[in-house]
Amino acid sequence: MRQNRKIRPQMGLLLLFIGMVTLLAACGGENYVPHIIKEETDVCVVCKMAVKDDQYATQIVTKDGQSLKFDDLGCMHTWKKENGTDTIGAEFVRDYHSKQWITYDKAYYVYDASLKTPMAYGVVSFEKENDANTFIKKQGMGKLMTAADLANHSWAVNRDMMKEMGEHGHSHSQDGHKKEPTAEIPNQQEGHPHTDEKNHETTGGHHS
Known part of the structure; x- marks a missing residue:
């Protein structure tokens, strides 16, 4: 006993x-955590443009602790498409209003071709679904999406916007969007704006 x-x-x-x-x-x-953005030295892993410390910045933290930073969510998608996801420890985006880091899979997204983002992919992120819906209502356009929805997103680039930004330099406007939506965007193609997959010619960028 x-x-x-x-x-x-x-x-x-x-x-x-x-x-x-x-x-x-x-x-x-x-415990993967996002790294700080260093505007003086950080460049997008995909398009090689400067990464601004703003609401469009995204990053991947690899399983070995490396931080891969991107100036646009579309660039992060391009990297995943080209490199796969096996080495990814965590993915982070920023809330459009607070600019606080949030995990990619828990965020809510708004897409519209007329939303101005650094590489003209037209997708912005929010921590709360209500904030995303309020943004759509206020702007009078936009489609609410989740991370699961983005997996099947076309990731088309607004090439007219890219041309405009190329003429006026790298665009990181405070508004981050146009007030009026673009009714029709011709010549939109799937993929990264710097490479035409059909003829492998370099297209216009957004940095003068």
Whole structure:
């Protein structure tokens, strides 16, 4: 009887230890955090343009702790398409209003071809669904999307906007959007704006 009393506390400690190990395993045992943006040195991994410390910046933190930074969500999509997701530890975007980092899969997104983003992909991110819907209502246009929706998004580039930004320099406006939506954007093509996949010719950028 005394022996059983001694065993019970030991079993309790063992079960507690097993529970902690299981919890850590479920969490992956990793705590990926976004790195700060250094405007003086940071450039987009894909388009090589400067990454501004603004609401359009996104980043991937790899499983080995590297930070891959992008000036536009569309550039991050391009990197994932070209490199896969096996090395990704976490993905981060910024809330359009607060500019605080939020995880990619938990954010809400608004897309419209007339939304002005650094590489003219027209997608902006929000922490709260209500904020995204308010933005759509205020602007009078836009489509609400989730990370799952973006997986099937066309990622078309507004080439007219790219041409305009190319003429006036890299665009990181405070408004981040045009007040009036573009009714029709001809010559939109899927893929990254710097490369035409059909003829492999370099197209216009957004940096003078």
